[in-house]
Amino acid sequence: MTEKNSLLTVENLTVDFHSAAGAFRAVNDVSFHVEQGETLVILGESGSGKSVSASAVMGLIDTPPGEIVSGRVTYRGTDVTRMSEERRMAFNGSKVAVIFQDPLSHLNPVYTIGWQLDEVYEVHGKAKGAEARRRSIEVLRRVGIPDPETRVDWYPHQFSGGQRQRIMIGMAIALGPELLIADEPTTALDVSVQAQILDLLKELQREEGLAIVMITHDLEVAANMADRVIVMNAGEIVEQGRARDVFAAPQHDYTRRLMSALPDESSYADHGIAKTAEPILQVRDLSKTFTLSPGLLRAPKSLRAVDSVSFDLRAGETLGIVGESGSGKSTIAKMLLRLTNATSGEALFHGNDIFEMDRAALLKFRRRVQMVFQDPFSSMNPRMSVFSIISEPWQIHPDILEKSRWRARVGELLEMVGLKPEHADRFPHQFSGGQRQRIAIARALACDPELIVCDEAVSALDVSIQMQIIELLAELRDRLGLAYIFITHDLPIVRNFADRILVMQAGQVVEMQQTEAIFRRPEQPYTRMLIEASPKPKWEQPKRIPA
Amino acid sequence: MFTYVFRRSTQSMAAVVALLVLVFFLARLTGDPAYLYLPLDSTEAQRQAFNELNGFDDPIYIQFFRYLGDLAQLDFGTALSRNRPAMEVTLEAFPETLKLATIAMALALFAAAVVGSLAAARPGGVFDRLATTISLAGASAPDFWVAIVAILVFAVSLGLLPTSGTGSALHWIMPIGVLMLRPFGLLTQVVRGSMMGVLSQPYIKTARAKGVARRRIIFVHALRNALLPVITVAGDLMASLVNGAVVVETIFGWPGIGKLMIDAIVRRDFALIQSTVLVTAVAIFVMNIVIDLIYAAVDPRIRHQQT
Numbered sequence: 001m002t003e004k005n006s007l008l009t010v011e012n013l014t015v016d017f018h019s020a021a022g023a024f025r026a027v028n029d030v031s032f033h034v035e036q037g038e039t040l041v042i043l044g045e046s047g048s049g050k051s052v053s054a055s056a057v058m059g060l061i062d063t064p065p066g067e068i069v070s071g072r073v074t075y076r077g078t079d080v081t082r083m084s085e086e087r088r089m090a091f092n093g094s095k096v097a098v099i100f101q102d103p104l105s106h107l108n109p110v111y112t113i114g115w116q117l118d119e120v121y122e123v124h125g126k127a128k129g130a131e132a133r134r135r136s137i138e139v140l141r142r143v144g145i146p147d148p149e150t151r152v153d154w155y156p157h158q159f160s161g162g163q164r165q166r167i168m169i170g171m172a173i174a175l176g177p178e179l180l181i182a183d184e185p186t187t188a189l190d191v192s193v194q195a196q197i198l199d200l201l202k203e204l205q206r207e208e209g210l211a212i213v214m215i216t217h218d219l220e221v222a223a224n225m226a227d228r229v230i231v232m233n234a235g236e237i238v239e240q241g242r243a244r245d246v247f248a249a250p251q252h253d254y255t256r257r258l259m260s261a262l263p264d265e266s267s268y269a270d271h272g273i274a275k276t277a278e279p280i281l282q283v284r285d286l287s288k289t290f291t292l293s294p295g296l297l298r299a300p301k302s303l304r305a306v307d308s309v310s311f312d313l314r315a316g317e318t319l320g321i322v323g324e325s326g327s328g329k330s331t332i333a334k335m336l337l338r339l340t341n342a343t344s345g346e347a348l349f350h351g352n353d354i355f356e357m358d359r360a361a362l363l364k365f366r367r368r369v370q371m372v373f374q375d376p377f378s379s380m381n382p383r384m385s386v387f388s389i390i391s392e393p394w395q396i397h398p399d400i401l402e403k404s405r406w407r408a409r410v411g412e413l414l415e416m417v418g419l420k421p422e423h424a425d426r427f428p429h430q431f432s433g434g435q436r437q438r439i440a441i442a443r444a445l446a447c448d449p450e451l452i453v454c455d456e457a458v459s460a461l462d463v464s465i466q467m468q469i470i471e472l473l474a475e476l477r478d479r480l481g482l483a484y485i486f487i488t489h490d491l492p493i494v495r496n497f498a499d500r501i502l503v504m505q506a507g508q509v510v511e512m513q514q515t516e517a518i519f520r521r522p523e524q525p526y527t528r529m530l531i532e533a534s535p536k537p538k539w540e541q542p543k544r545i546p547a
Numbered sequence: 548m549f550t551y552v553f554r555r556s557t558q559s560m561a562a563v564v565a566l567l568v569l570v571f572f573l574a575r576l577t578g579d580p581a582y583l584y585l586p587l588d589s590t591e592a593q594r595q596a597f598n599e600l601n602g603f604d605d606p607i608y609i610q611f612f613r614y615l616g617d618l619a620q621l622d623f624g625t626a627l628s629r630n631r632p633a634m635e636v637t638l639e640a641f642p643e644t645l646k647l648a649t650i651a652m653a654l655a656l657f658a659a660a661v662v663g664s665l666a667a668a669r670p671g672g673v674f675d676r677l678a679t680t681i682s683l684a685g686a687s688a689p690d691f692w693v694a695i696v697a698i699l700v701f702a703v704s705l706g707l708l709p710t711s712g713t714g715s716a717l718h719w720i721m722p723i724g725v726l727m728l729r730p731f732g733l734l735t736q737v738v739r740g741s742m743m744g745v746l747s748q749p750y751i752k753t754a755r756a757k758g759v760a761r762r763r764i765i766f767v768h769a770l771r772n773a774l775l776p777v778i779t780v781a782g783d784l785m786a787s788l789v790n791g792a793v794v795v796e797t798i799f800g801w802p803g804i805g806k807l808m809i810d811a812i813v814r815r816d817f818a819l820i821q822s823t824v825l826v827t828a829v830a831i832f833v834m835n836i837v838i839d840l841i842y843a844a845v846d847p848r849i850r851h852q853q854t
Contacts, residue, residue, distance in 0.1 A: 058755070058756050059755075060752055060755055060756065085761070088758075089758045089759070089760055090758060091758070092755065092756055092757060092758035093756065093757040093758035094758065097756065097757075098756045100749060100752070100753070102749065105748065105749040105750065106749040106750050106752065106753045107750055107753065108750040108753075108754070108768055108772070109750070109772065109846070109847070109848060110771045110772055110845065110846055110847060111768075111771075112847075119757065119759065120757055120758075123757065123758055123759050123760065123763070124758060155847040155848070155851070157847070157848050157851070158851070168753075171753075171757065
């Protein structure tokens with residue numbers, strides 16, 4: 001399978017990471033090749049070892065704790081895993097460049113982007129001073145940074161997420177490398193920005209004949225970019241082939257499981273809620289204005305994060321609130337739980353305004369409404385056992401359950417969310433992300449709530465796990481008659497789950513409709529953009545003639 | 548930036564005034580100065596006359612208001628022990644301390660940045676273990692002991708350096724060496740810890756992927772980020788050097804403000820106590836503002852929060 005004149009060849013690569021607990025095999029006997037000008041996608045979930053082979057190419061594996069046990073990585077016939085420090089420095093950035101997932105943390109915060117770009121030319125001896133700066137500005141223009149002459153002197157924190165990724169791309173292509181490794185380049189970005197970045201990568205590839213190795217866990221992104229696909233699981237390649245073949249007819253069980261996790265367009269939610277039921281929650285003209293603290297030369301500014309939002313929610317109903325970052329969707333969640341106060345408007349829970357409640361009423365209210373947060377890693381106290389995490393609400397509301405029944409009930413709740421009663425004595429770090437989110441749901445259920453607010457509850461999870469959690473939520477809804485407010489930036493994911501969807505942009509409601517109506521007949525351009533921004537498979541895109 | 552400095556200055560002024568009030572009353576708790584300034588066999592009448600002359604016989608609140616009135620006219624009183632204006636004496640001694648502190652601090656900071664960075668580059672290596680041992684020893688050694696041992700070794704036994712006083716360049720070596728020991732030790736530890744955190748940051752990986760040389764990554768990409776927590780600690784240490792080099796100044800007979808302050812307290816020279824406290828307090832407040840400005844200069848994110 002390996003061709004003699006491939007651009008990059010990885011042969012039987014095995015990498016271990018050593019720790020006090022012993023050696024961990026991150027990649028096991030992995031072989032693949034990359035041809036000039038093509039896009040190879042390495043697809044896998046977190047922990048599948050998909051980034052490790054790329055790090056090996058760039059010499060970014062720290063040894064120790066890493067160890068390349070066996071195998072070779074050759075670039076145009078030269079083994080790059082055994083390079084001297086000097087040859088490595090000359091190689092990195094000029095022959096092969098890399099962009100990463102989170103552009104903010106991958107740019108040095110204390111230097112201007114111009115400084116960081118100039119450096120690429122300077123350390124490789126291509127240009128100096130004014131000439132390097134001229135070329136930096138040129139590259140910024142190339143990757144679509146507006147007004148590059150001014151912005152070249154800005155710092156990373158002054159740019160938006162999409163612009164930062166453009167800057168990273170600019171830094172990567174500055175010296176005209178032949179191979180670009182893109183490690184989850186769009187995972188931290190909003191869908192509309194993701195589409196722009198993917199388009200930019202394709203454009204650069206067309207114009208420069210760049211080969212791209214794209215590492216991702218996102219099936220849609222993979223299908224959108226790939227000529228060929230490698231699917232990795234637990235450090236091994238389980239399947240590889242032409243993208244179209246792998247997506248159309250996955251051979252391996254794991255690939256099939258991954259593919260089935262994609263939200264299905266044909267099935268849709270209909271679990272028959274009583275349309276006549278009294279709303280449990282009525283939100284009227286809810287608004288939140290943040291006052292930004294005045295700077296030295298700046299008058300105090302106010303930011304309207306949420307602007308006159310109104311909706312009703314009936315018992316057992318699921319409302320999806322969808323919007324990109326900064327749309328105000330999480331602020332709504334915080335206000336509904338009164339974690340922050342509203343600037344104006346009201347939210348009536350069974351007819352009582354949440355913002356008028358006194359301490360006692362608020363305590364009662366918080367029993368009925370629970371929240372599940374985005375990050376199951378940081379939203380749980382690492383020093384509390386699962387038992388204490390789930391039973392804590394019963395200490396706060398002693399009338400729910402007498403102490404002798406706590407252990408039995410924790411066991412029941414754990415079984416309800418698909419875990420085992422004996423997990424009660426473990427600690428959060430012993431669980432995977434999906435399992436932790438199950439624990440978070442069990443904790444929310446401990447109070448017998450009527451309404452659970454899920455704020456990006458599945459965004460931090462792998463795709464196949466995302467669908468499992470959503471299925472669990474749907475099952476609990478049908479069993480316990482729960483209502484949900486499900487906040488997400490990912491519109492397709494709520495298609496099978498939400499009854500109605502409310503689309504937000506810049507603090508305002510853009511559109512609110514029944515779920516199927518929104519997918520079939522989006523009324524607003526913004527909603528249409530959100531739906532269409534999900535990347536389309538490459539084989540369904542119109543062919544472009546190379547320039 | 549102007550508004551910021553102005554706001555900080557007014558806040559600091561309030562603190563300085565509060566401090567002066569405290570010092571005024573505390574100083575007068577040390578006892579009757581007449582017993583110290585007049586001969587042992589002086590009579591009650593002589594002491595009475597001395598106190599009347601200096602205004603010490605008035606009720607304490609009258610003295611306090613007179614002090615405030617004088618302050619408003621920038622009259623800081625007379626140093627009884629030297630029979631000269633208190634502020635004049637203080638401002639003569641202060642630059643000596645400031646020079647000593649600045650040089651010691653600059654050297655300590657520079658050495659700590661280099662040693663701490665190199666130690667963090669290979670944690671657990673030979674250089675790291677050596678640096679950790681030395682810096683811990685430096686941070687924990689009591690300066691009065693080090694000063695005396697240094698005099699014994701370098702001045703008395705080897706005769707290489709003068710024991711104390713000022714004059715030649717050689718006179719600077721021991722006071723600076725002893726003074727920088729503790730800051731060097733502490734700062735090396737801070738630089739090392741902070742550097743290790745920074746070196747595991749994603750943007751260091753970016754620099755490696757760009758093909759930047761290892762030394763440049765450490766001293767250019769990482770060091771500026773790693774310095775942020777160091778500046779805070781260095782500021783605290785500098786403050787303690789500016790007012791607290793008392794022991795070292797006394798041992799080496801350095802005519803600085805620390806030694807002057809001790810003399811003033813021992814001799815119940817109220818005006819001198821007050822003026823030395825005022826000068827060091829103002830110096831420390833100015834330094835705090837300067838540190839904030841340095842912080843903003845090093846980290847653009849802070850700069851943009853303010854401007």
